[in-house]
Amino acid sequence: MRHRLLEACVDCLVEHGWSGTSTTLVSQRAGVSRGAQLHHFPTKNDLVVAAVEHLTETRGRELVAAAAALPHGERRTRAVLQMLADHFTSAVFSAALELWVAARTDETLLAAVAPLEARVGRETHRLTVELLGCDESRPGERELVQATLDLVRGLGLADTITDDARRRARILDRWALTLDTVLKERP
């Protein structure tokens, strides 16, 4: 039942946004009584934060699984970037974006979202370092990984209001070339 509520909440965030998501709508969608819902999640914030946390964990596992299937050799960097860009243009990203933006002007929500976001950020960073074969003890490599993640975050945001797939592909082609050049030119 908890699982059904969480999935329904994510679907509502993706389809209707933060302001269109109510606990009533979520319980209807999940086919769960109001009483049962209130038992699991007393407030909208509790429900939404748990839902995004749940989805983030699911997607995190999916990312790790997708990472295992990435090619090695020449095409690897571009494939890593594609995997990250797919992640940042997915429904998970839309749901998380709704939560981030709502948290910007809601202190209670921010207190719940900020630690979640920090943890997700650290995990995604660590995975990217590993996938790209970066060495963070070398000057500038940590910042290149961070820039890569900020880039795909920016691409994700751009994609929310226009379909941006072709432009994104060209940018990622160029970014892969930049990364490969920098990482190959190591002393």
Place this chain on the structure above:
Amino acid sequence: MRHRLLEACVDCLVEHGWSGTSTTLVSQRAGVSRGAQLHHFPTKNDLVVAAVEHLTETRGRELVAAAAALPHGERRTRAVLQMLADHFTSAVFSAALELWVAARTDETLLAAVAPLEARVGRETHRLTVELLGCDESRPGERELVQATLDLVRGLGLADTITDDARRRARILDRWALTLDTVLKERP
């Protein structure tokens, strides 16, 4: 009066977000009667889109003015990046972000926001090409400019829920170095 309403609306979006911004709150803040407000802007969408358009134009003029004061020579690229990052972490960006995210799940709003966003995107792109001295006829330079703008957009989004200034500075230092290297290595 129109001007006061637009400024009050932007302030509301920045402070209270999309869901906390009502036409009533905006007219109170502007000290304008409901009747006068409805005369200028019949719906919340009309008001909000006009407000963000107004602010974007103001900030666009400020960007052009700031651009004229940028240093030349070695420190220019980093200064251009700082100017862009300042833009994407400003109150304007927060107000625009509220609008983008709301438009994602509101077709009427999207129809108004998408052309505005496309125009702003083109203008910011053109300005960045000029400031960095890029030549878009050379392979990959257009994509580097786009990546730069997506990077600062991503940095802006990251900054909405945590103060991110120190991390951002290091990333921009590194990106300036990469851009200078690529642009200098032209055949």
